[in-house]
Amino acid sequence: MRLTRLVLLCTAVVISGGCSRFRHGILPSFAVKPAASRPPSTASLASQYGCTAQQVAANGQRAHLAIARPGTPICDVLGRYGEPVSVTRNDVADMQLVSMLHREPNGRYYNATFVYYADTKVNRQLKRPIGRWIVDRVTASR
Numbered sequence: 492m493r494l495t496r497l498v499l500l501c502t503a504v505v506i507s508g509g510c511s512r513f514r515h516g517i518l519p520s521f522a523v524k525p526a527a528s529r530p531p532s533t534a535s536l537a538s539q540y541g542c543t544a545q546q547v548a549a550n551g552q553r554a555h556l557a558i559a560r561p562g563t564p565i566c567d568v569l570g571r572y573g574e575p576v577s578v579t580r581n582d583v584a585d586m587q588l589v590s591m592l593h594r595e596p597n598g599r600y601y602n603a604t605f606v607y608y609a610d611t612k613v614n615r616q617l618k619r620p621i622g623r624w625i626v627d628r629v630t631a632s633r
Contacts, residue, residue: 530574530575530576530577530578530591531575531578532574533547533569533570533573533574533575534547536569536575536578536591537566537569537570540565540566540569540624541566541624542565542566542569543566546566546567546569546570547566547569547570548570549570550567550568550569550570550571551570551571551573554567554571555571556571556572556595556601557571558629558631559571559603559626559629560626561625561626561627561628562620562625562626563625563626564623564624564625564626565605565624565625565626568603568605568626568629572591572593572595572601572603573593573595574593575591575592575593576592576593576594577590577591577592578590578591578592579591585608585609585611585613585614586606586607586608586609586614587606587607587609588604588605588606588607588627589604589605589607589624590602590603590604590605591603591604591605599631599632599633600631600632601629601630601631601632602629602630602631603626603628603629604626604627604628604629605624605625605626605627606624606625606626606627607622607623607624607625608620608621608622609621610622
């Protein structure tokens with residue numbers, strides 16, 4: 492009887508050890524998700540917002556990396572900071588926002604946020620520039 496128990500115990504230990512090793516081999520695998528799609532190029536952004544390629548090229552030459560002031564038209568800013576690494580669009584009450592993050596080779600980041608005010612009674616009362624894309628703010632890391 493003792494021998495039978497010992498044999499059964501050893502068999503159970505071997506089987507459970509083998510099963511645990513077997514289970515490790517069949518763990519579920521997870522598919523690797525591709526990185527987010529690439530942000531639009533400066534040229535495609537320019538065409539979306541009514542700017543010309545000549546304007547974008549000129550901005551990169553004459554005002555390269557200069558911080559744009561609030562109210563500056565988008566066509567006077569695109570191209571200053573190179574190609575964006577991220578572009579985010581949001582709709583907020585009576586306005587649209589577009590934020591573009593740029594990274595320079597030296598590691599410095601530039602974030603340009605543009606705003607478009609819809610033609611509404613409130614925006615007119617607040618004397619906001621209606622119907623055109625302008626700079627809301629531009630910030631740079633140190």
